[in-house]
Amino acid sequence: MMLRIKRVPTVVSNYQKDEGEDAARRGGGCGRNCLQKCCIPGAKLPLYTFKRAEEIPGDKCVLEHDDNQAPVAFLDSLLLGQWEDRMQRGLFRYDVTACETKVIPGRCGFMAQLNEGRHLKKRPTEFRVDKVLQPFDGNKFNFTKVGQEEVLFQFDASEDGEVQFFPDAPVDADSSPSVVAINVSPIEYGHVLLIPRILECLPQRIDRESFLLALYMAIEAGNPYFRLGYNSLGAFATINHLHFQAYYLAVPFPIEKAPTRKVTTLGDGVKISELFDYPVRGLVFEGGNTLQDLSNAVSDACIFLQDNNIPHNVLIADCGKRIFLLPQQALGEVSSELLDTQVNPAVWEISGHMVLKRKKDYEEASEENAWRLLAEVSLSEERFEEVKALIFEACSYTLSEKEDEHLTQGAGDDKPPLEGTGSINKGRNCNMVSGTQECLVLQ
Amino acid sequence: MEPPQLGLIEQSFNSRYSNWAREALDELPDNFTITDPCISGHPIVFASRGFLKMSGYSRDQVVGRNGRMFQGPNTCRRSVMEIREAIREERGVEISLLNYRKDGTPFWMLFRMTPVFGKDEGRVIHFVAVQVPILRRRQRRRNGEGLCGEILSNSCRREVCSSSSVELAGVSAADSDCRVTALEIEEKCEASDTEKQLAATAIRNVLSVLTHYSESTGRLVCEKRFGPSFVSSSLHISLGRIKQSFVLVDPHLPDIPIVYASDAFLRMTGYARNEVLGQNCRFLTGVDTDPSALHQIKQSIQAQQACSVRILHYRKDKSSFWNLLHISPVRNATGKIAYFVGVQIEEGSVDRHGLSPEMRQLSVVGSIKVAVRISSP
Numbered sequence: 166m167m168l169r170i171k172r173v174p175t176v177v178s179n180y181q182k183d184e185g186e187d188a189a190r191r192g193g194g195c196g197r198n199c200l201q202k203c204c205i206p207g208a209k210l211p212l213y214t215f216k217r218a219e220e221i222p223g224d225k226c227v228l229e230h231d232d233n234q235a236p237v238a239f240l241d242s243l244l245l246g247q248w249e250d251r252m253q254r255g256l257f258r259y260d261v262t263a264c265e266t267k268v269i270p271g272r273c274g275f276m277a278q279l280n281e282g283r284h285l286k287k288r289p290t291e292f293r294v295d296k297v298l299q300p301f302d303g304n305k306f307n308f309t310k311v312g313q314e315e316v317l318f319q320f321d322a323s324e325d326g327e328v329q330f331f332p333d334a335p336v337d338a339d340s341s342p343s344v345v346a347i348n349v350s351p352i353e354y355g356h357v358l359l360i361p362r363i364l365e366c367l368p369q370r371i372d373r374e375s376f377l378l379a380l381y382m383a384i385e386a387g388n389p390y391f392r393l394g395y396n397s398l399g400a401f402a403t404i405n406h407l408h409f410q411a412y413y414l415a416v417p418f419p420i421e422k423a424p425t426r427k428v429t430t431l432g433d434g435v436k437i438s439e440l441f442d443y444p445v446r447g448l449v450f451e452g453g454n455t456l457q458d459l460s461n462a463v464s465d466a467c468i469f470l471q472d473n474n475i476p477h478n479v480l481i482a483d484c485g486k487r488i489f490l491l492p493q494q495a496l497g498e499v500s501s502e503l504l505d506t507q508v509n510p511a512v513w514e515i516s517g518h519m520v521l522k523r524k525k526d527y528e529e530a531s532e533e534n535a536w537r538l539l540a541e542v543s544l545s546e547e548r549f550e551e552v553k554a555l556i557f558e559a560c561s562y563t564l565s566e567k568e569d570e571h572l573t574q575g576a577g578d579d580k581p582p583l584e585g586t587g588s589i590n591k592g593r594n595c596n597m598v599s600g601t602q603e604c605l606v607l608q
Numbered sequence: 609m610e611p612p613q614l615g616l617i618e619q620s621f622n623s624r625y626s627n628w629a630r631e632a633l634d635e636l637p638d639n640f641t642i643t644d645p646c647i648s649g650h651p652i653v654f655a656s657r658g659f660l661k662m663s664g665y666s667r668d669q670v671v672g673r674n675g676r677m678f679q680g681p682n683t684c685r686r687s688v689m690e691i692r693e694a695i696r697e698e699r700g701v702e703i704s705l706l707n708y709r710k711d712g713t714p715f716w717m718l719f720r721m722t723p724v725f726g727k728d729e730g731r732v733i734h735f736v737a738v739q740v741p742i743l744r745r746r747q748r749r750r751n752g753e754g755l756c757g758e759i760l761s762n763s764c765r766r767e768v769c770s771s772s773s774v775e776l777a778g779v780s781a782a783d784s785d786c787r788v789t790a791l792e793i794e795e796k797c798e799a800s801d802t803e804k805q806l807a808a809t810a811i812r813n814v815l816s817v818l819t820h821y822s823e824s825t826g827r828l829v830c831e832k833r834f835g836p837s838f839v840s841s842s843l844h845i846s847l848g849r850i851k852q853s854f855v856l857v858d859p860h861l862p863d864i865p866i867v868y869a870s871d872a873f874l875r876m877t878g879y880a881r882n883e884v885l886g887q888n889c890r891f892l893t894g895v896d897t898d899p900s901a902l903h904q905i906k907q908s909i910q911a912q913q914a915c916s917v918r919i920l921h922y923r924k925d926k927s928s929f930w931n932l933l934h935i936s937p938v939r940n941a942t943g944k945i946a947y948f949v950g951v952q953i954e955e956g957s958v959d960r961h962g963l964s965p966e967m968r969q970l971s972v973v974g975s976i977k978v979a980v981r982i983s984s985p
Contacts, residue, residue, distance in 0.1 A: 239963075241971075241975075242963060242967075242968065242971035242975075243963065243967075243971070244974075245970070245971045245973075245974025245975055245978070246963065246967040246968065246969075246970040246971030246974060247967070247970075248974055249936075249970040249971070249973050249974040249977070250966075250967070250970050253914055253936075253970075260939075262938075262939040262943070262977055262981055263939055263943045263944075264943050265941070265942055265943040266941050266943070266981070266982070267941060279943075330962045330963075332962060332963075332964070353981070354974070354977050354978050354981055355974065355978065390978070413978045414978075414981075414982065415846060415978050415979055415981065415982050416982050
């Protein structure tokens, strides 16, 4: 049985077009009510501000809602209501709830969905698939080009420490808003994109602040069936503009049910375990003395991986209490077996939710096939042990501001990306990106 | 085999639906039979005019007999087994089947059967079976399956060959499309979507009559086994978390009854749960309710679309209120519509956290869609 992983980019915005078509037309005053300088002034979107927490809010994630409709359910309602609204306005390319879905029989409970509309066009990939860090390119599609009707609300930390909702807040470019937008080719109901600091046009790479934002979103939604996911470049991200995805599925994901083995606890209380008896090798982060500790541990691990050109996926589950980090094999090293299912093993697939384009694949979907497909992208046991050790070193370099200074040397160095063991690329200050890539991050 | 006394047969039908129901059923154009599994031999207790015409038998020749009388040498045994299993498990089935007329000519038809439960008894009272002749030949070869195609070709070819030499001209012009040649018998005949639609409509028609007339005898029937809430217990749990007023109705059941009502709905309308479950929502309407609003709701359900109406509704205590009602189809794991949800907002009520009533309603729809999405029928 031959397995081949084909990159099949999906359309996430109604304004995504083929490169050739669009480049010529691009110019000011698009008349499309987008998020660029032409249309932003005067734009208004709902704004949800969350309260920063110093501790992990232990009981934020409640399944029972009390009768006075505590604010913890509010973001959930806002997101679902806005999504349903866009659905009724016809902004999605298809009705995802009309796609048949089932649990594949077996131990793991992989889920398969027959979705013929998601991969309607096969387009050449917009960037190299062998580099995790690549500079932002304004000429390619990015989320500032989406129509404002695809944006559901702005999502940011509250100024005064209180949860607040403004149904009609002006979009203030200077405050660098983060937004939640719909994915017009949804995998499931409620499929959205969280785009941190959208106007800054950050490339697809993790930084501490953005990851913390994603974690806050999981917490604020307070729904264990609402998860966030991240795909690095090289791990089947399709757009090089920093974004997380999220959607609802009211059953546990196979990865969430997979057994884990504790590996270590960091100094700041973050507990790290590893998956076993699961097709993809990965780590699970939990705990931490504060929310920031948990967030930073994962961010730092991701930053290490991206600095060393190791593609990876991240799943934020259990209302932000459990975070899965899954490094992937470099694509060029995937075995040459062929399976033409056009399933990209990105974060959702790795978590156990497969979206299949062809009826035949859906009907023949088996745990064995799914396992084999996912196992293709997993690091080998040996390589995983290496990477794991390096990640721990990277994480235990979580330092205070003072000690950071001498590590920022990495910014100017031309350290080549690493594939094997060896020294760690230490330039992890979130304001700088080390390596040979051009950096368009602006603070 | 001695057919059971006609007295028992008649009683099976009349005591449940009354004699008047026969007239109503005779007005339906569809082909169907009603059988009683509780009488020994599982006999037919009613056969429609259309069925008799299709099969070529008279009423006396059919009532009191078992459905196997219409099967013949080339009827697929595996399909018969499927029907038998469905009867045993008291569930519905839809399958293509080869039947034989009185004059011995075979024809393919789409056989769709559904159980009818006694509301009080909680058990199967009758089975309703609808037969839609498959007119347009649709052949489907099943590779590698030991299905009727292969069985027929292996064991029945001789009979097929011999009967092919028999003149089939005795069949009337109207039936000519159903006439099956020797070659066609060997291959399983798949019904078209139109034919399936016809079957679904026919079932609905028959059940509608039966449930209506069962009300007059007081011995109610329904298509699903009656339980405390009609939806599965796991769905019940997830819906219970939604604190707003809403109901779920099942458009597949006759008269589109409520199958779930939230506590907030009961509070808003003043009814108890057992007073609303199984009922059509029309009990909320009253003298001053605008019929065009009702019409709009009905149309939306038929068009399988969402709609918002402002409608005057009445509580149990007869007081009225303006209901900003939003209705939307809700699909389950099959991708097909399982329910419609109706979310009620009393005009003038305020949402504490700043969501507009419309947005709040949509969020309820969204939550319900998420819950129902992963449930199977």
